[in-house]
Amino acid sequence: MDLIDKVVVVTGGGSGIGAAMAVTATEAGARHVVVADRDGDAAASVADAIGGTATTIDVRDEEAIVELVRSTESAHGGIDLFCSNAGFVTQAGVEESDEVLQAMWDVHVMSHIHAARAVLPSMIDRGEGYLLNTASAAGLLTQIGSLGYTITKHAAVALAEWLSITHHHQGIRVSVLCPQAVRTNITANSPDVRVSNAAADDPLGVPLADGVVEADAVARLCVEAIAAERFWVLPHPEVADYVKQKSDDIDRWLAGMRRYQARLYGDRPLPGDRLVSGS
Known part of the structure; x- marks a missing residue:
């Protein structure tokens, strides 16, 4: 799908990858871009810069997602591309609270399901539509130090795979974005990150050896992937090699990840070290 004359919705569009995607979609010729974010002022700033519209939304609220789709379709016609993009990260293992795990x-995951439920019917009626779901390389590999991020991003990738398989014959196309380190404000948006337990130069456990990619470069790659109808969007192409290594020899890969974890944490306690027998 090319984006010329298309209607695009971007959640988490007030900053980072979402904001870059809104700008890049406009530059690619989108007829209208709706920028949605829980930070309404940030969404409005991005929308004003590109001539789009803004809305304040919590992606956990299914009714709000339904209303976002309804109002967009009413004002601008069918949504061609829905970019479901929001996230945060913590540093914790199985001791993480149920409340935080549920929020993640x-x-x-549920935000992507809410988006698909809301937008797929009209896309299927028209015989075409595109979903771009933001996951993470953690969804293909794992996230050192963060149980919640790892398991929910794995689920996000699995969901995207299922949508791609199930709805392809109806004209629906799906891409899943799986970056490593991207220069965004995810740390600021993750108030319960326990950075004291991780390496000072890598507080989120994200592999930095492959470089930090700028958000606008990620957005351009997304547009290229959408044009080619490519499922994986990998800003760090090394991730494909890591996935192959993982599938070729899982035990060797796990051993390598343990070594990486040891280098990352050094003499700092690991999340699992906080577990005490009998507590």
Whole structure:
């Protein structure tokens, strides 16, 4: 799909990858871009810069997603591309609270399901539509130090795979974005990150050896992937090699990840070290 004369919705569009995607979609010829974010002022700033519209939304709220789709279709016609993009990260293992794990599930998985439920019917009626779901390389590999991020991003990738298989014959195309380190404000948006337990130069456990990619470069790659109808969007192409290594020899890959974890944390306690027998 090319984006010329298309209607695009971007959630988490007030900053980072979402904001870059809104700008890049406009530059690619989109007829209208709706920028949605829980930070309404940030969404409005991006929308004003590109001549789009803004809305304040919590992606965990299914009714709000339904209203976003309804109002967009009413004002601008059918949505051609829905970019479901929001996330946060914590540093914790199985000791993480159910409340935080549920919040991560709602943001990283249920938000994509809410979006698909709301937008697929009209896309299927028209015989075409595109879903771009933001996951993470953690969804293909794992996230050192963060149980919640790892399992919910794995689920996000699995969901995208299922949507791609199930709705392809109806004209629906799906891409899943799986970056490593991207220069965004995810740390600021993750108030319960326990950075004291991770390496000072890599507080989120994101592999930095492959470089930090700028958000606008990620957005351009997304547009290229959408044009080619390519499922994986990998801003760090090395991730494809890591996935192959993982599938070729899982035990060797796990051993390598343990070594990486040891280098990352050094003498700092690991999340699992906080577990005490009998507590």
